[in-house]
Amino acid sequence: MLKTLRKIASIGLVSETPPVPDELLRVGRALDDRIAAVLGRALCIRHVDAGSCNGCELEIQALGNPYYNLEGCNIRFVASPRHADLLLVTGPVVKNMEAALQRVYAATPAPKLVVAVGECGCTGGALGECPAALGRVSNVIPVDVAVPGCPPHPVRILQGILTALSPAA
Amino acid sequence: MPVRRWWERGRRIPGALSARGLGVDAEQWPQVARDVAAAGGVLQSLWVSREPGSDAAVYGAYLTDPGVLVTELTLPAGGEPPHYRGLEDIFPAASRLQRAAFDLSGVRSSDPDCRPWLDHTSPYEFVRVDGEGVHEIAVGPVHAGTIEPGHFRFSVVGEKVLRLEERLGYVHKGLEQRFSGLPILQGHRLAARVSGDSAVAFSWAYCQALEGMSDCALPPRAVWLRAVCLELERLANHLGDLGALGNDAGFAFGLAQFSRLKEDLLRAVSAAFGRRYLFDTVLPGGIAVDVSTDAARALAEVVCAVCAETLELRAIYEEHEGVRDRFTGAGRLEPQLAAKLGVIGLVGRASGQARDVRVDLPHPPYTELPVAKIVQQGGDVAARAAVRFAEVQESGRLLERLLSGLPDGERAVAVNAPADGAFGIGLIEGWRGPVLVALQAGPEGSIRRCHPHDPSWQNWPALEYAILDNIVPDFPLINKSFNLSYSGVDL
Structure with a gap:
């Protein structure tokens, strides 16, 4: 126990200042001011891998580390779409995940924000559209913010989430 | 027959340091597998190649003491649909590989389990456990955390797991088909994205096969x-x-x-x-x-x-x-x-x-x-x-x-593009285990066929055993300790 406490004390706080929203990432609608103000204090995210190679997932997981400290921004991941305000979707949407993604979207309450993460989610990526894949996320559900990159840096993903949350500049 | 004898009959395959290939007939196909198993070797991968207008072939790659031994069984095109003897009784991991190969190529093995694996167009028949107090818990494909999608079907009594059946293939993106026809000098980019957490292992294995074929x-x-x-x-x-x-x-x-x-x-x-x-x-x-x-x-x-x-x-x-x-x-x-x-x-x-x-x-x-x-x-x-x-x-x-x-x-x-028809193997120890890439060159610097293999194929079935008699709340911990790839096997 003593070793654990000593470790916590010696490392201290390493969290960094979160990025500011970037309007260039917005591809869809912007939130109403009043809704943004409410969500801004407690945002719940559901992540859906719709066909990713698992690269983007590693960077999404990094958002929880002490440097990016996602929860310090009042944002957390939840286990059910019914609890979520925002869906974070990765991958080219593949045929075998199409129904699951649509059901997750249907189960999410309004405002149903959607952030597509990664090159494949934004454009279809290396796979594009093929007999087994439907390409970009917006081919299947409406997308509000798209964060390109293979995989995108955690700061960019966080910036995308914060952009989805902010009213249009 | 000792594995060494099969090995000596084989011809060197370029790429991985010690790899040999051997054409076998239908009788020798399971015999090599039995001899490899008897000598303590393992099946590293199994795949089928079938192109329009030519004979289909099924390949088995084994990890043996002298090196990687690849057997090739040609399945002549003709009246009957091509068919081969499954290896699931010798290497249990072969079963899902054979089912996936059927979904991709239409070439069937003798495996009694013919349920589709990558093809999700029909409902899946899980094995039911009957008995007093037995119930099922269905989890996935979308999981609670930031992880890849897959379905787990638990049959439990109280908290105790009597059976776990995995249903994967949700992130099947048609990777193998995508490889075919790509410029062979650019295939490493797609190889890196077979399983993003093993980008180096897959792209190195790909390059190892390619460089071996090109004498680079x-x-x-x-x-x-x-x-x-x-x-x-x-x-x-x-x-x-x-x-x-x-x-x-x-x-x-x-x-x-x-x-x-x-x-x-x-x-x-x-x-x-x-x-x-x-x-x-x-x-x-x-x-x-x-x-x-x-x-x-x-x-x-x-x-x-x-x-x-x-x-x-x-x-x-x-x-x-x-x-x-x-x-x-x-x-x-x-x-x-x-x-x-x-x-x-x-x-x-x-x-x-x-x-x-x-x-x-x-x-x-x-x-x-x-x-x-x-x-x-x-x-x-x-x-x-x-x-x-x-x-x-x-x-x-x-x-x-x-x-x-x-x-x-x-x-x-x-590096020069290898000659049409050249075949190479790459084998690299990634963090999960040995990653294999079998690469065949096509005309004008293209890829004819590329089969990437993640070790998760072998280890997913083992998770179904490791969970037995444990309690459901320990599954996330046990699953994490395996940390297997979904994308790497769904292809």
């Missing part, structure tokens, strides 16, 4: 830098897993500390290579980025600090009663069963299966830098954590040697 002699500096990338990938994944294992045992401190260390490492990787994850870093003929002496020294310092802190955290994990209680005995995969199932890689080494390509079939630079093989006999979550803890230190030691001794010279040389 790599500059030593490129080879050493590739090993730097491979060990960094192993280190980063192990750090992530050790943190997640602590978290799943209710020790959030572990996740906070290890995710901090992983971030420290990724930032150092980014400073040296210009990217946090090493996609598109290994390319045909060498490596995309050279690392200056100063950058190598700075990276080595961070690796050294991360390894020292991991030692400290290991002591904390080991003396934490809650962690010890959850790790010990959970999800035990006995060595005997692991051998029977042909389990490979990290999970295998935690269950007494002492295989590591870097040691058993060393290729440069591991020929000059001997690797210590880490093996545990316990087969439980504690053993899989112990293998990771020890491999962090071993990769740290290797990185220090690699980064301080980088040979001078070019970082890459030109």
